[in-house]
Amino acid sequence: MSAGRPAGAGEPLNVPVVLASTFHAATGSLVTGPGNGSGSGGAGREYARDDATPGWEALEQVLGELEGGAAVSFSSGMAAIAAVLDLLPTGAHVVAPTDCYTGVRALLNDGRRQGRWSVELVDVTDTLAGVAAAARADLLWLESPTNPLLQVADLPALCAAGRAGGALVGVDNTFATPLLQQPLALGADVVVHSATKFIGGHSDLLLGAAVAADPDLAGRLRRRRELAGATPGALETYLALRGMRTMAVRLERGQRGAGELARRLAEHPAVGRVCYPGLSSDPGHARAAAQMSGFGAILAFELPDAAAADAVCATVGVIRSATSLGGVESTIERRAKLPGQEHVPPGLLRLSIGCEHVEDLWDDLAAALASAFQVCGVPTRVVDPAASAAART
Numbered sequence: 001m002s003a004g005r006p007a008g009a010g011e012p013l014n015v016p017v018v019l020a021s022t023f024h025a026a027t028g029s030l031v032t033g034p035g036n037g038s039g040s041g042g043a044g045r046e047y048a049r050d051d052a053t054p055g056w057e058a059l060e061q062v063l064g065e066l067e068g069g070a071a072v073s074f075s076s077g078m079a080a081i082a083a084v085l086d087l088l089p090t091g092a093h094v095v096a097p098t099d100c101y102t103g104v105r106a107l108l109n110d111g112r113r114q115g116r117w118s119v120e121l122v123d124v125t126d127t128l129a130g131v132a133a134a135a136r137a138d139l140l141w142l143e144s145p146t147n148p149l150l151q152v153a154d155l156p157a158l159c160a161a162g163r164a165g166g167a168l169v170g171v172d173n174t175f176a177t178p179l180l181q182q183p184l185a186l187g188a189d190v191v192v193h194s195a196t197k198f199i200g201g202h203s204d205l206l207l208g209a210a211v212a213a214d215p216d217l218a219g220r221l222r223r224r225r226e227l228a229g230a231t232p233g234a235l236e237t238y239l240a241l242r243g244m245r246t247m248a249v250r251l252e253r254g255q256r257g258a259g260e261l262a263r264r265l266a267e268h269p270a271v272g273r274v275c276y277p278g279l280s281s282d283p284g285h286a287r288a289a290a291q292m293s294g295f296g297a298i299l300a301f302e303l304p305d306a307a308a309a310d311a312v313c314a315t316v317g318v319i320r321s322a323t324s325l326g327g328v329e330s331t332i333e334r335r336a337k338l339p340g341q342e343h344v345p346p347g348l349l350r351l352s353i354g355c356e357h358v359e360d361l362w363d364d365l366a367a368a369l370a371s372a373f374q375v376c377g378v379p380t381r382v383v384d385p386a387a388s389a390a391a392r393t
């Protein structure tokens, strides 16, 4: 198999969806079994929770090559993250970003309440504080850029500090994707993805992955997957691999749109802060430029209050008012409405840019801003439909 494709004459170009939980046993003694971490596949394949389906193997081969390690696919991004946390001994100290995916915050809090670990939250934009905290960590958990504030952590410095202190260093690379950032090369031990987002790319699957540089660590994660039953479905892995084949073009388009919208929003009279590392004025710009090969397709911007932000979400049409991100369709969400997001300004909107024409997105957004602020009496620039149409040609 190369690039996740069967390579033999007469074989299909795509690994078929193999809908089987069980496989004909080999003659002789069992070569696999519950929780042995073998993930052996091929001739020794007996049971799909332990031994992988051909679809996982293809997906893991491609993702592993992109991230530079051994990939282990999971039923969701959260399952991949939970598997990393499951590696910790009781009483471990976890250092994590103040701003990170809200599900991770909830998982960390649950484990803390259960006495599994202690948690210390750090502002990852403060590298000195991060380095000091990393020295105390058993697990240094990083996300960069962060969800939803698009904060950029100095990954080389923080990963080095974590590893020097003996911590396991994990990086959630969902926003950047393996095409824009490879945390293993920047010093992380393990990278995770919500493949639900940019890797799948079409908002039609739930899937996750962890990628480790060390094959032994990958084996331990595989064992967690088997024992927890956090296995991805055959259809999901097929769709994720198919999505990964178009990720570069989707991301390029979304990234171009995000950069353009960020620039326009930064000049909009009704908009306060715009969070996008691609803006030269963004506090994370230099760091992102140093460790990423692009700034990604997600941005956030701040309106004065929750009411204005909710009104924009209720008014947009081309942009979908929906949670999640990384799909071909642009989505907008007021993240502070979610539990565990108290640090997020109430009027902050996260915007994930898909493959629509940027002028259609801008018309939609500018009209929604104008309509929301007519009510509040905040001045807005009027969208000129003729100018927009001309720009589209």
Ligand SMILES: Cc1ncc(COP(=O)(O)O)c(C=O)c1O
Pocket: 076, 077, 078, 079, 101, 103, 143, 147, 172, 174, 175, 193, 194, 195, 196, 206, 207, 208, 324
């Ligand atoms: C940055 C990040 N990491 C992890 C996750 C969790 O992924 P999943 O929903 O696939 O479990 C999400 C989901 O939104 C996310 O945004």
